Amino acid sequence: MARFIAADFIMNVPIPPIFLYEVDYSFYEVMDGLQRLTAIYDFYTGAFELEGLEYWQELNGRKYQDLPEQVRRGIDRRYLSSIILLQETAKSNDEAEFLKQIVFERLNSGGEKLTPQETRNALHNGKFNQLCIKLGQNPLFRKMWKLPLESESEKLLEDERYRKMEEVELVLRFFAYRHIDEFRGMTVEKFLDDYLKQANHYPDQTREQLEILFNETIEVVYDIFGESAFLLPPIGKAYKSPTKTIYDAMMQAFARNIENKEKLIRQAKIIKQNLYVKPKLSAHRTDKSIFDGRYTGSNAVQKRIDFYHQFLQDYIS
Incomplete structure (x- = not known):
């Protein structure tokens, strides 16, 4: 996209305005x-070279600072329009958030519908959101979710x-499900929205501690289950794809017991073998809804967390 913007600047093609609050x-x-x-910033700071220009082909391969002076002066005369939503438009912070949500949804209603996370990324792109983006690059996490690694650029695209x-x-x-008690009477989407807005105000020390917790939890889960983590219980058939149903609960249970990670890792083989088969813990045989992905409310999630948490107690006591 950056190269297209630069080309538009050179050819003086109008660029859509930006919206500010x-x-x-x-x-x-x-x-x-x-x-x-x-x-635009990357172009001016020389982060990339021009390429793919059809009408100014002699400029291909050059960075901004390498362009002829006349061309640079022409680019510097370009401007980017902006539309500003003034602060006094909203009477409170809650009203401001609601107003931004409405404006953003209307701005994006004409094209491909954004996912809830894409919307969060645009509306609440604070320090905690950036932390989530960073942690999403954890290679063990990506392996368990069968996602391309950051180094596999073509597969990522x-x-x-x-x-x-x-x-x-x-x-x-x-991170949000660590506060599952607050997940009452609302959709998962709103629960995540509200949590991210709060978490963006966490102090640096809290973010650092949570980053460590996530990475350590991912490490112990991977050491025990490998790439078969987060699969549904093999009731009647074997599953191959990870699910949020298992991920949400299993991660919470291991995070709650992270101080015993060395004990758990030492018993990795037997933990993996015994999961879902020990009679006293086979709750899924009497309450099938516990692992049914259609049940996403707080009570169902809490049942699943309790299942894994109780299971782990035999290996840390």
């Missing part, structure tokens, strides 16, 4: 157009889950 006097938050601004930021939402779910 005034968070404080003369301080703005980008609601729509961050990619355009980033592309072809992966629809990556384009929709599904791995980022999975990370967010891990």
Whole structure:
């Protein structure tokens, strides 16, 4: 996208305006157009060379600072329009968030519908959201979810889950479900929205601690289950794809027992063998809804967390 923006600047092709929200006097938050601004910044700082120009082919392979002076002066005269939603439009922070949500949805209603996580990324792209993006690159996490690694650029571009930021939402779910008691009377989408808005205000120390917790939990789960983690119980048939139903609960149970990770890893083989087969813990045989992905409410999730948590107690006591 960056190269297309640069080409448009050279040819003086109009670029759609950006939308800003005034968070404080003369301080703005980008609601729509961050990619355009980033592309322009990268172009001016020499982050990439021009390529694919059809009408100015002699400029291909050059960075901004390598362009002829006359061309640079022409580019510098270009401008990017902006539409600003003023702070006084909203009477409170809640009203401001609601207003931004409406504006953003209307801006994106004409094209391909964004996923909830893509919308979160645009509306609430604070430090915690950036942490979720970073943790989504954890190679063990990606292996368990059968996602291309960050180094596999071609596969990433072809992966629809990556384009929709599904791995980022999975990370967010891990942190949000640590507060499952607050997940009452609302949809999962709103629960995640509300949590991210709060978490973006966490202090640096809290974010650092949560980053460690996520990485350690992923490590112990991978050491025990490998790439077969997060599969549904083999009731009647074997499953091959990971599910949120198992991921949400298993991750919470292991995170709650992370101080015993060394004990658990030492018993990895027997833990993997005994999961779902020990009679006293085979709750799925009497309550099939416990592992039914159609049940996503807080009570169902809590049942699944309790199942894994109780199972682990035999290996840490």
